[in-house]
Amino acid sequence: MVSKAIEKHGREAVAVTALSGSAAQILSGQTLHSLFGMDTRPLSREAWLRETLRRPEVCRRLSRLRVLFIDEVCTVPSSLFSRLGYVMRRVAPPHMQHLPFAGCQLVCAGDPLQVAPVKVTESSVDRMVFQCATWRDCFERAAGKVICLTGSHRQRDVEFQRVLDRLRWGRVGAAVIQKINATGTASISGSVTQLRIKKTSMQLINEERLAQIESPSVVFTATDEILTNDESLVETAVSSLRSSVDLTVVLKLNALVILTRKLGDTVPGSRGVVKRFICAGDQGGSTVTEVECDFDGKLVVVGRSRFSAYNSSGTELAFCEQLPILLGWAITVHRAQGFTLDAVQIDFQLDTWTTAGLVYTALSRVRSFSSQCVKGLRRDLIQVSRCSTAYYERQLAEDNIDPEEDGRPPIEL
The missing domain is CATH 3.40.50 (Rossmann fold)
Incomplete structure (x- = not known):
């Protein structure tokens, strides 16, 4: 093959x-x-x-x-x-x-x-x-x-595409940054997803939005089960668990959620809405054990999944059982990669950490300037991986494609 x-x-x-x-x-x-x-x-x-x-x-x-x-x-x-x-x-x-x-x-x-x-x-x-x-x-x-x-398959706004090309190649000057930050006063109707760099910032936003729903909260609580007697490994194991799942998941009807594990044909990253809470036995039980969510018109029952922490040899050190879903009003830029969103809101003043390609990935989730509300973008946040750029330019050269014809803009002084 x-x-x-x-x-x-x-x-x-x-x-x-x-x-x-x-x-x-x-x-x-x-x-x-x-x-x-x-x-x-x-x-x-x-x-x-x-x-x-x-x-x-x-x-x-x-x-x-x-x-x-x-x-x-x-x-x-x-x-x-x-x-x-x-x-x-x-x-x-x-x-x-x-x-x-x-x-x-x-x-x-x-x-x-x-x-x-x-x-x-x-x-x-x-x-x-x-x-x-x-x-x-x-x-x-x-x-x-x-x-x-070559070519653009998500954006149709020519001016917006030119700005994205500058972000992608790291060739951005003051005028472009000013143009992007000018969208910070825009009023966007409809579904708007807030993008954050850090997980903690994302969680705060989701908790605020959940509090605005006037319906009872349902709390799903997990307990860490430690399987090792080596005290030096416990802290590392628990930290590993917390990086993938929270001990407490709080939901309400009509809350926006994101799936983190594959369930049948529904893939991780799918966004849905909570429609129903299911009690133990589904008949007369008083303890909620599962939640039914609508993922793009498909109703999926989400139960607890096992999340585990392992050492380098594959031995399980700890585990907990929790719902594989997150609140979805705000998501991290890493999780949004590959998504096409209706509209995004980003305040770069709220997060200081950055990495190569992050700003471009965040802003390219939408199709036009009118679909974004951006504040606080600075030149030092726009970084490009040197090894990635070298690799990509080499591949373009092997295909006899001039990088400037493929979107690489001239250096802006």
């Missing part, structure tokens, strides 16, 4: 296959780990392999896989991509184990100039996905090819 990776410049890419059933799989980069039925734990590749071999159904699914589509692949750190490629080869038949991803045709889409994976920086040990040997085996040698797609 020949793998082909598609680097997307137009912020949207659609992958279509004639295959169906278990022969093909379409995933976002942020949910790639769900293919293996596991969370993104900090495991070695051998520990990840052992965990996979303990799941016969997952092994069968992987062995039948012929085409794998990965959207937003640049949200995947090199460590995870390498581990997945290694496990795919090891669970394959012996005659396929020498091939990248065991001969599975890989089609990826992603923009290297958007926000990098969490904890991946210019100086971190973990690197961008296109910097690992597994990526080169799949796409930079005889097995595959990188193709640059």
